[in-house]
Amino acid sequence: MQVQQLMIVWSFKLLLAGAQDRTITYLFTRTCAVEGSTVLLPCSFTPLKSFIIDGINVPLKIIRVRWCRNHPVCQGDTPSVFDSDSLDVDPQFQYLGDMEGKCTLQISNIQLKDEATYRFRMEANDSAGHFTNPTGVMVQVEGNPVMRVTGSNNSEVREGQAVSLQCSTSPCSFHRVNISWFRDDHALPEAGPTLHLGPLTAKDSGNYSCALGTRTQSRSDPFSLQVEADSEGETSHRILGVAVAVLVVVIALAALMLFLVIKRRRSAVSRSAEQRHRGDVVLPSGPNGEAQRTDQNVEDVSYAAVHFKQKKPSRELQPHADDVVYSAVVTRG
Template structure:
C-alpha cells in the first residue's frame, strides 16, 4: 500500500503544480545520426503565486535525465547544474529564468531515449518535472544523401546552387559534415553547401559525410557547369584590346600636337632660309645671264633641286625628332615609320 500511496501523492502534486501554471515546453521528437549534434529546444514557466498569494520563486537547480519520469533524487542524469562531473557531450544552453535548452553532441546509441527536464526551486511547492519529455531517436551508420534544386546537376555559368547533406531517414539541422569535390575536402562543414556564381572550376563530383563517421559518405552528386571558360577568355581579350587601343589613340594625339608645334617653329626658320635662298638665286641668275642661256638653265635647275631637297630634309628631320624615331631609322628623304604617321 505504501508504494501506491506514494504514486498517488506524486500524481496529486503534479496535477496541482500544473494547475498553478508550471509547465515545460518540449520540442517534437528528434531524430539524429550517430556522431551528429542535435538540439533540444526547451522553455519553462515557474509559479507566480501559491494559494492566491504572490510569491517570489527562484530556481536553484536544473536537471536533465533519461528514461525517468521525475528525475528525482539519485536518478542518473545527463546534466545536473549542481554537479562538476557532467558529461561534456551534454551542454546546457539554458538558464534559471525560463530557458532549458539542451545540446547533445556526438550522438551515441545510449542517447536513444526519452529526455526529461526537472527544475528545483527555493520553495518545494515550485519544484516540478514535466513527465511527457522529448523522444530522441539515434540512427546508426545511415548513409547521407545530397539534395539539390536540380537532380540532373546541369547548371549554366553564373547561376547559384545550394547542396544539402542529410540522412535518408532523419531530418537533421545540425550536422558536423565534411564536403568533398572529386575526393578533395572542402573548407565548409555545415549541412548546406552554397555555391554562388558558378564557373567551370565548380564542376565535379560532390560527396558529403559525417565528420566522425566515414561510413556515412554519400553517393556522389555530379555537378556540371555549361559554358566553360571561353566567354571569360574572350571578354578578357576584348577588354585588353580596348585598353591598348585607347592608350595608342591618346599617344598619337599627343604626338600629333607636339609635331604640329614643331612644324610651326620649322616654318618660321624656313621663311628665313627662303629669303636667304632668294637672294642667292637672284645673284646667281645675274651671273648666269652673263655666261649664256644654256648654262643658266642648268644652274637654275640644280639650285632648285638643292633647295627642295634641303627643305624636305629639314622637315622630315624635325618630324622624326618629334616622333622619337632613332637616328638609325632617320632617313630624312623618307616618311617616318610610326603607327601614328597616318593618323
C-alpha cells in the same frame, strides 16, 4: 467553522492559480540527430514566485534543476543526465540554462543508446514550486543516414565560373559532425557541409560525393560536375574584339598627340613672327634708293630733301634737275 472552511477553499484556489503560473516550454517536442553530432534541446521555464497558505504569502525560489531520460516525472531517485545537486557531471550533457528561466540542454557526440525522451524538472524551496512538463522532447538518432549532394548551379558549368556543393541528409541534424568530400573516389582536403569550387577549370570536372567523417557507408551518391571549356570560335572572337579595342585606343592617342604637336608649332611660329615685326623698323630710302632698316633701340633718324637755286648762275646750268642736298635730322625720343 464556516469561516475556516472558506479560508481552506480560497487557499486551495489560490494554490491552483499559482500552479497554473508554472510553465516549462520546449521549442519542439521531436527531433532527429545523426550519430556523433551535437544536439540542442531549447527550453525555457517560468517558476512559481509564491503561494498562500493559511492566509500567508510564502515566497518561492528555485533551488534545483534536472534533466531526466525516459521518466514521466523525473523526481526522487530517478537517474538524471543532469542534476544541479550532483557533483558527478557527465560532460556529454551540458546544461546551458540557469535557475531563473532558461533550461536548454546540449547533448554532444550523441550515440544510438542516447535515443530517448528527455524531460526537464524544476524544484523550489517548497514542494509547491516543484514542476515537470511530462511532454518532453523525443530524440531520434540516425546511425547511417543517406547523404546527398546538391549544387548551387547546374551540373554543367563553364570555365571561370564558381559553384558550391552542399552536403545534406534527411531532416536529421548533423551539427558539429566532420564532413568529408571525395572526387572520383579520391579524398579532398576540404571539409565541412559546403564545398566551394572556383574559378573552375577543366580539371575540376568529376564525380563528387560526401560522407560523415570516415564512415564510408554513409557516402552519398555521386554528383557529376562537367566543366565546359570555351570553344575556339568564341576564343577567337574574344581575342579579335580585344585587339580591335586596343587598336582604336592607340589610334585615338596618336591623333591626339599629333594635334597637340601641330598646335604647339603653329603657336611658336606666330610668336616668332610677331617678335620680328616688333624688332625691325623700315626707314625711308637713302641716296641710292635703298631702303634702310634699323633696330628699334637705335636713335630714330628722319631724312629731308632741301633745294637750293642761284639767282644769277655763274655758269651754265646742267640740264638736270635742281641739285638736292640731303640733311639728316636726328630725333631723340
